[in-house]
Amino acid sequence: MVMRIGILALQGAVREHLKLVEACGHEALPIKRVDELEQIDGLILPGGESTAMRRLMDRYGFTEALRASDLPMFGTCAGLILLAENVVGLEEGHLGKLNITVERNSFGRQIDSFEAELDVEGIDEKATAIFIRAPHIVSADTGAEVLSWVDDKIVAVRSDRHLGISFHPELTDSTVFHQFFIDMVQKYAEAGFSVGT
Amino acid sequence: MQQTGTERVKRGMAEMQKGGVIMDVVNAEQAKVAEAAGAVAVMALERVPSDIRAAGGVARACDPRIVEEVVSAVSIPVMAKCRIGHITEARVLESLGVDYIDESEVLTPADEVFHLKKDDYTVPFVCGCRNIGEAARRIGEGASMLRTKGEPGTGNIVEAVRHMRMVNQEVRQISVMSDDELMTEAKNQGAPYDVLQEIKRLGKLPVVNFAAGGVATPQDAALMMELGADGVFVGSGVFKSENPEKFAKAIVEATTHYQDYELIGRLAKELGSAMKGIDINQLSLEERMQERGW
Numbered sequence: 001m002v003m004r005i006g007i008l009a010l011q012g013a014v015r016e017h018l019k020l021v022e023a024c025g026h027e028a029l030p031i032k033r034v035d036e037l038e039q040i041d042g043l044i045l046p047g048g049e050s051t052a053m054r055r056l057m058d059r060y061g062f063t064e065a066l067r068a069s070d071l072p073m074f075g076t077c078a079g080l081i082l083l084a085e086n087v088v089g090l091e092e093g094h095l096g097k098l099n100i101t102v103e104r105n106s107f108g109r110q111i112d113s114f115e116a117e118l119d120v121e122g123i124d125e126k127a128t129a130i131f132i133r134a135p136h137i138v139s140a141d142t143g144a145e146v147l148s149w150v151d152d153k154i155v156a157v158r159s160d161r162h163l164g165i166s167f168h169p170e171l172t173d174s175t176v177f178h179q180f181f182i183d184m185v186q187k188y189a190e191a192g193f194s195v196g197t
Numbered sequence: 198m199q200q201t202g203t204e205r206v207k208r209g210m211a212e213m214q215k216g217g218v219i220m221d222v223v224n225a226e227q228a229k230v231a232e233a234a235g236a237v238a239v240m241a242l243e244r245v246p247s248d249i250r251a252a253g254g255v256a257r258a259c260d261p262r263i264v265e266e267v268v269s270a271v272s273i274p275v276m277a278k279c280r281i282g283h284i285t286e287a288r289v290l291e292s293l294g295v296d297y298i299d300e301s302e303v304l305t306p307a308d309e310v311f312h313l314k315k316d317d318y319t320v321p322f323v324c325g326c327r328n329i330g331e332a333a334r335r336i337g338e339g340a341s342m343l344r345t346k347g348e349p350g351t352g353n354i355v356e357a358v359r360h361m362r363m364v365n366q367e368v369r370q371i372s373v374m375s376d377d378e379l380m381t382e383a384k385n386q387g388a389p390y391d392v393l394q395e396i397k398r399l400g401k402l403p404v405v406n407f408a409a410g411g412v413a414t415p416q417d418a419a420l421m422m423e424l425g426a427d428g429v430f431v432g433s434g435v436f437k438s439e440n441p442e443k444f445a446k447a448i449v450e451a452t453t454h455y456q457d458y459e460l461i462g463r464l465a466k467e468l469g470s471a472m473k474g475i476d477i478n479q480l481s482l483e484e485r486m487q488e489r490g491w
Contacts, residue, residue, distance in 0.1 A: 010453050011216040011237060013209075032454065047213045048237070049273055055235035056453055077213070089272075104272060110296035111319050113206045114199040132210050133274065133296070150199075171209040 003185050006031040006040035010056040012048020012078060016170035020178045034061045042072040042185035045079030047132070047168050050104070053078060054094055066095050072161040072188050073097055074181040080164040081135050088138065097162045101138040106153070107131055118167075120156055121147040123176050129155070129167035136166055161188050204341070207321035210274075210297065211342035211405045214238060214428055218418065218449045219407070221245050221432040224263065225270035231435070234445030238274040238297070240430070241267040246303050246350030246486070247433035247472065256304040258286040264293050276323070281490055282308025291320040297342070299323045302489035303349045303432075310491065315339030325409065327360045327487060329367035333388035333396070336404060343402065345426075346487040347410015350433050352474035354411045354420065356487060361408055361424045372400045410487070413438075413471045415451030415464050422455035439469035 002025070007017045009030035021028035021044070029040060037043070043066075045053075057063045066073075073095075075083040082094045086101040107113070110133055117126045127148075137154035140146050148156035148165075155166040161184060169177040200206075217237030222228045228239045243259040244252060258279045268275050274296035279286035281300055286307070290298050300313055302325050315322040316339025325346035326332040332343055345364070347357030367386075371393055374382060379397060383390040395403050408421030409430035418429045429452050431445075438444040447464040454460050482488060 013212045013215060049217060051232060051273060052217055052235040052237045109294045110210055110274060111294060112201060113210065114201045115203055115206055116199045130205055130209055132206060132213060168209060171205055171212065
């Protein structure tokens, strides 16, 4: 079944995610308004600047709508920060979807940004991971399964319908993470919980 | 193994800024206003372009103290400008931990023949361009991001529009050129052949291209997005306006929702006056910053 995957299109690397979802053979839609959430089966929160995205999410009702939403979600970098229950230095997390604590810019400034080959639980091949001023996951608590590490830092987690990673698969040609997420969406939809039409 | 400073890491950083607004700031207080308004990055400098114009003299990279002050005030990325060809200013900014360097015609050039060899650095660079020749040469030197030159500090959008339209028109032409035409195009433009090949293959520039140089209102920002800009730099437009906080927020929202005209109308209604502008025709050739860079 073709899934409809939305990409939150307020700011950041939206086009790259659209391309990779389409490369997986599914439908990709940029989401700029809250009412458009009704047309999709899963949502990707892209990389970008989390503070800028949060401000625009508040302004246009996304924060409230997404907090209340059962949609499966996949966050990369800034998107991971948005999904976290707790963010170091902030009083409250943004969407509170993944039971994790994240720290922003925790690998350093841009000059420390890097790429690496990673082993990821549930993905057979080595994944090329591009880290840009990336956050890491300080702790993963009940319900959040750790999928990957860089040295002693957790960089990928999942729960039943949420996937969060510190890096940017959308800057590569590999569709493995998008396929991984779409499989989660499909499983959720088949279980009869789809909020799409 | 972890690799820093790769092309993907440097170009990718600019990809994350897409759809956003980068604002010029001269101190920590302005940087905080920009961050709170939803800017995706700030450009730390000593004076905004309109003040550089007014002050005259030699404009140099800003005092490292300002960079440090801004870096510690905000969590969003911090950019800073160095003079064209000034290797040491660039290396100093890199050592201060700025996230992006703008090799900028807004400052007085340090070298009238050579630009920086930007792929030697770990920090990524953004450069101005008016046409595909300038764009391709800067990419060839290792720029990871481009912006229109426009005419900085004028509050007049006409030059940014000219440059964005020109680059996009030339990208479209290159996309459909045959391989033999491409070599002659490279000769005529003074552009590296391999960069033109990459543009042809992708059907677009291989790096993001922001609008800069003259954005003064939310409508200006939205216009540049309409014309195909990946995002917007605002120099003097925010902090030379009557109400910087409101202007900053309105420009950010207009950039995201650039085709929502009702919204832009509402945003513009209560802003007060924009920065005072300058007619391009009143600037002599020597006064035009866009003529700098080669």
